[in-house]
Amino acid sequence: MDTRLLLVSHAATAAQRAGRFPADDPLDARGRAEAEAARKHLALPADAAIFTSPARCARDTATALGLSATAADALADIDYGKWRGQRLADIADEAPHELAAWTCEPDAAPPGGESFGQLVRRIGEWLDAQQADVRSCNAVNEAAFRVSTHHRTIVAITHTPLLRAAIVHAVGASPVVFCRIEIAPLSLVELRHSRRGWTWWPATMV
Template structure:
């Protein structure tokens, strides 16, 4: 059984638009409207296994997209530590060297927070766990799979750093390339797993 995974970045929050680090912010009216407007464009498969970050903005996005999703801790946003809820401009004034390192170095982390390298390992473990579930399912249903090809589709509503990290993991790339990957709100990253392992696919949306 092959796996198709659609990772969706949540709609923008008011805190993001104001240049603040996330602090479990819900979607405001604008964010909900943008997610609802993107529903047809994203065209997410209704028969997929649905997961979401436990963060309010991700769960709100799932609801706006008409999805009933299960929260998974592994899909939580990167831990911003002491920067959580603070303005980016204030951090740049107070600790510019720490902020500069965090934006360019995969092993740099906010005080008390999580580095991008750690995030790549976290999402990689979750991706590997999805394949372990598929292998177990195949073993139980081996006779049925001999007759025809099957695949599993997963949709996960999560955060922009998670989409970056998933791409890095799928490509087997160095986490140091993370700052060269740009992800917008309500974007899709499609990964597929087959005998070759995880691969990154371009996603066509209507």
């Protein structure tokens, strides 16, 4: 059984537009409107397994997209540690070297937070666990599994750093490339898993 995974970055929050690090912010009216408007452009199958980050902005985005989703801790945003909720401009003034390192070095982390390299490992474990679940479900009938043409589809509403990390894991790239991957709010990234492993596909949108 092959797996098709559609990763969607949540709509922008007021805190993001104000240049603040996330702090479990909900969507405001503008964010909800943008998510609702994107609903007709995102090709999200109704019969997919739907997951979301536990963050309010991700859950709000799922609701605005008309999706009933199950929260998964592995899809939580990167941990910003002591920078959580603070203005990017203030951090640039107070800790310019630490901020500069965090933006381009995969092993650098905010004080008390999570590095991008750690995030790649976290989302990689979740991605591989999804495929492990598929294999275990088919182990009872291995012959049927070998000839099956059935595809499993998963939708995950999460955060832009998670989409970056999933791409890095899927293509087996070094985490140092993360700063060269740009993901906008309400972007769609498609990954597929087959016998050759995870691959990154052009996102299909209507």
